[in-house]
Amino acid sequence: MKNTLLGKTLEELQGICLDLKLPKFAGKQIADWIYLKGVSDINSMTNLSLNARQTLSENFEVGLIPPVEEHHSDDGTSKYLYKYHDNVFVETVMIPDKSRVTLCVSTQVGCKMGCEFCATGKQGFNRNLNAGEIINLVRTLPEFEDLNNIVYMGMGEPFDNYKEVVKSIEILTSDWGFAMSPRRITVSTSGIIPQMIDFIYETQCHLAISMHNPFHKERQEIMPIEKKYPIEDVCDEIRKHNWYGQRRVSFEYIVFKGKNNTYDHAKEISYLLRGIETRVNLIRYHSTPDTALEGASDEEIQRFQEELEGFGLITTIRASKGEDILAACGLLSTKKIMEENRE
Numbered sequence: 001m002k003n004t005l006l007g008k009t010l011e012e013l014q015g016i017c018l019d020l021k022l023p024k025f026a027g028k029q030i031a032d033w034i035y036l037k038g039v040s041d042i043n044s045m046t047n048l049s050l051n052a053r054q055t056l057s058e059n060f061e062v063g064l065i066p067p068v069e070e071h072h073s074d075d076g077t078s079k080y081l082y083k084y085h086d087n088v089f090v091e092t093v094m095i096p097d098k099s100r101v102t103l104c105v106s107t108q109v110g111c112k113m114g115c116e117f118c119a120t121g122k123q124g125f126n127r128n129l130n131a132g133e134i135i136n137l138v139r140t141l142p143e144f145e146d147l148n149n150i151v152y153m154g155m156g157e158p159f160d161n162y163k164e165v166v167k168s169i170e171i172l173t174s175d176w177g178f179a180m181s182p183r184r185i186t187v188s189t190s191g192i193i194p195q196m197i198d199f200i201y202e203t204q205c206h207l208a209i210s211m212h213n214p215f216h217k218e219r220q221e222i223m224p225i226e227k228k229y230p231i232e233d234v235c236d237e238i239r240k241h242n243w244y245g246q247r248r249v250s251f252e253y254i255v256f257k258g259k260n261n262t263y264d265h266a267k268e269i270s271y272l273l274r275g276i277e278t279r280v281n282l283i284r285y286h287s288t289p290d291t292a293l294e295g296a297s298d299e300e301i302q303r304f305q306e307e308l309e310g311f312g313l314i315t316t317i318r319a320s321k322g323e324d325i326l327a328a329c330g331l332l333s334t335k336k337i338m339e340e341n342r343e
């Protein structure tokens with residue numbers, strides 16, 4: 001298998017050209033063909049000389065890999081399943097909402113975090129995706145031309161694969177890449193504090209924190225990361241930074257039946273978030289195999305929203321989409337893995 005050009009930065013592409021005795025400016029031409037024009041074949045790069053194309057083709061391929069499965073929901077949500085060269089499955093979900101088209105991308109095959117409610121975590125950890133594999137999820141999207149928002153909230157913990165995630169963001173936001181505004185990108189984390197601090201200083205993208213419970217003991221029961229990086233410490237670090245203006249930090253909160261939606265939970269959340277310009281996004285739970293957790297009813301979620309708002313917190317209830325196509329992260333790939341294991 002040849003090395004891929006997809007996922008390389010402009011500097012790396014220029015370095016490849018110099019190594020192959022090609023002019024340095026050919027690196028910018030290659031970037032245009034890959035990221036702006038979306039070609040899948042080096043021979044399509046017609047402003048490169050024939051010799052340059054032949055030399056590149058002997059050593060590299062573009063590296064675009066289309067999805068192997070597509071699932072489309074009645075509500076417009078689409079889920080795509082990818083099979084990469086080492087026979088691993090990765091998911092991405094396209095979510096339309098009025099004039100917005102949001103893509104939820106994955107960053108790992110499986111996950112180390114072991115959250116009780118997450119199907120991906122129950123797969124265990126296989127490997128990190130490289131920047132090219134992350135970018136492939138974006139560039140091969142059938143709705144690519146309509147895409148205007150990207151969220152790193154799919155399979156895996158983005159900050160456990162920090163280097164490749166930030167590299168993919170560089171490609172998405174650079175003028176030589178996709179030229180997206182960083183304000184169109186949100187990265188979610190369960191709270192790996194050192195990488196979270198780096199992210200705040202090294203990018204201009206939005207940040208989302210997966211909270212799901214404000215109490216240390218209760219959160220640790222469903223999110224083992226709480227033991228190393230308590231949510232209180234995460235909030236204390238976020239409080240040190242300015243979140244006014246266009247850049248945002250938000251908190252994600254799956255509402256579980258009878259677990260994390262009492263008045264005391266709302267009060268503790270308001271305490272943790274004191275002094276932070278933020279919002280809490282309440283999320284309906286998509287059932288996951290092998291867990292006793294259940295989603296709260298719509299009435300319970302609405303009541304919890306009212307309690308949070310009573311403490312002065314801006315709170316939204318995220319629309320639940322794509323449940324009929326296993327849109328929650330990890331469900332489709334888990335199903336596919338089980339099917340292949342039975343064969």
